[in-house]
Amino acid sequence: MWSPPDTYAIARIDLPGASTHGWQVRMQRRGKKYGKYFADRQWGGPKQAYLKARSWRDALMERLEDEAAGARICEKSARNSSGVVGVSKVAVAASNGSMYYFWQATWCPEPGQRRCVKFSVRRHGDRQAFRLAVEARRQGVES
Incomplete structure (x- = not known):
């Protein structure tokens, strides 16, 4: 056959x-x-x-x-509360019930690929974690 x-x-x-x-x-x-x-x-x-x-x-x-x-590349969604495309605040529940918060940067270096990096609010503080996520997103998109 x-x-x-x-x-x-x-x-x-x-x-x-x-x-x-x-x-x-x-x-x-x-x-x-x-x-x-x-x-x-x-x-x-x-x-x-x-x-x-x-x-x-x-x-x-x-x-x-x-x-x-040409679709959805750099337009802010109504669901975006950070004000920066590809940057969001993420809450993760640990098995012991504790909540951990991160600022996350996400981008696509090539079609079909996704990159993501998180910055801990506990380690860096809310403002610095946000700034780090924005910078990581900017560098990821430019490279």
Whole structure:
């Protein structure tokens, strides 16, 4: 049996009882689902249907990458209470019930990667921990 070289987000569907044979492309980005079915019969066989499915998937991924490149990069959310994009105050409950507070800086050095660093309010004080997080975010985004 022929095996396709690249099946990311592509699944083979074979349901002989329902006379269903083809390739299903499914993916989800930012909570939105995308999908399309490519029937062997419609496209002239499994290989041709697979090639159509892969072509559709590649075009979809390129479109989604283009949309993501300009989206949400440096806009302050209404949920942001720190006033600085990518900097937030985090509370962590320890197993003994104690609460620990941190200022956290988050950024994406490359698509698909996320970096995060936390600064303890207990160790640095609230203002200094916040300043350190802002500086870490600035340096992370610039590098």
